[in-house]
Amino acid sequence: MAPSDSKVSFLPCLERRRSKWGGLLLTNAVTPQATQRIVKMPGHKFAETIRSGKPQIGAWMQIPHVMVAETLAQTNLDFLLVDGEHAPIPPDALLDILPATERYGMPVLYRVAWNRIELIKAALDHGANGIMVPMVNSGAEAIEAVSSAKYPPAGKRGSGAWRASNYYQNDAEYRKNANSSLAVVLQIETREALNNLDDIASTPGVDALFIGPADLALSLGIEPGKLTHELLDACQAVANAAKKYGIASGSDVASIDYMIRLQELGLSLFTYGSDPDFILQGGRAVARDFHNALGGTIAEIDVNSVIASPKDAIAVDGLIIPSKSEGARQ
Structure with missing residues (x-):
């Protein structure tokens, strides 16, 4: 005008x-x-998809940069798991990350550093599509995590979803749908959690149990990356508890080839690989192919050892699941 x-x-x-x-x-x-x-923020039926038990595959984001987020969002994965526990990505970093992922319709599950309400509500207020809470060991801790993520009467999340509601332009509609549309995923990572699976899985508002295989192995006295019958039994117990209460279960995996075995146990929510891992694998593959093509070798790096077979790989929370034939020999 x-x-x-x-x-x-x-x-x-x-x-x-x-x-x-x-x-x-x-x-x-x-x-x-x-x-x-006035436009609505991008919406996803992410929690509904998780609850359905439809197999989902995501990757970990650990590099806190918008370029990484925007690139990963174009991979055709089902979701990104942005790591706020073991990577330098606090909730306020989502202000840069989420616009990049939303541009391509990529759902983001954000793992908080700990089961604390200020971390959970900050991630959701920024607009994350769900939260993953580590080290949930009891029904009481499960209730606390869910309560932090849900608006009353189901929880105690306060009104103030500034970005998630498009700066309050869609606030009423956002609050109306948030409790059912935002995913709550709880990590099972200790022997104590295994002993309390019924209490955790039966908590209203939980959408999935997610095994942290490295920490769970440590808690069971097993070296991470080494499969034992005890660890497989633990995975089966998690899957059974989730199925009993109508929720999903999942785990990080170190090889796509091993995912079939976990699906047979009843798991459906998976993560595989991370942005640092993708960069390393891509760069090492180029080096390997280049030197193989020239018939030479790399002086300081044995590319055949750094490009390990999947069974030798360790991912973010990596669990190594062998093929059935391998498992039979253990």
Whole structure:
């Protein structure tokens, strides 16, 4: 509009009007033009998909940079698991990450550093599609995690989803749907958690139990990356508890080839690989192919050893699951 017009659209929720003295006044009226520009934040049926038991594959994001987020969002994975526990990605980093992933419709599950309400609500207020909570060991801790993620009466999450509600333009609708649309995934990582599986899995509002195989192995006295019958039995127990209460179960895996075995146990939610891992594997593959093509070798790096077979790999929370034939020999 021309500056001489009496009413000029200024911001989506503000008007700029000229007073009779020639000054400018700001009001909270919404012009028709501004209303047309009010858009909903991208929505996902992520929690519903998890609960359905449909197999899902995601990857870990541990490099806190928008370029990494935007690149990973174009991989055709089912979701990204942004790691706030073992990577330098605090909840406020989501302000840069989420616009990049939303551009391509990529759901983000954010793992908080610990089971604390300020971390959980911060991630959800930014607009994460769900939260993963590590080291949940009891029914009481499960209730605390769910309560932090749900609005009353199901929980104690406070109103204030500033970005998730598109700066309060869709606040009522967001709050109406948030409790059912946002995923709550709890990690089973200790012997104590295995002893309390019924209490954890039966907590209303939990969408999935997710095995942290490295920490679970340590808790059971097993070296991470080494499969034992005890560890497989633990995975089966988690899957059984989840099925009993109508929720999903999952785990990180170190090889796609091993995912079939876990699916046979009843798991459906998986993560495989991470951004540092993808970079290392890609770069090492180029080095290997280059030197193999030239018939030479790399002086300081044995590329045949660094490009290990899947059974030798360790992922973020890596669990090594052998093929059936391998398992029979153990």
